[in-house]
Amino acid sequence: MPYALFEDDQKLSKEFSTEEEVWAHAEEAGLVDVVAGKTVLEDGYTIQPCQPDDETGIPVPPPAVS
16 A cells, blocks of 8 residues: 655645655655654654555545445
């Protein structure tokens, strides 16, 4: 399952194969802090599993619930 960077449940990044790749992307974007010796994302940001993007790079919406 791919992973992406989110802010308040809104997907901000493309999908990555691993959580480690998303951490590297977040660090490059300046969204990673070290607090009490622990590496954390800035407030409001999370790394979550996500649906795969389609071939155009546009996120695929989740299937409709009937």
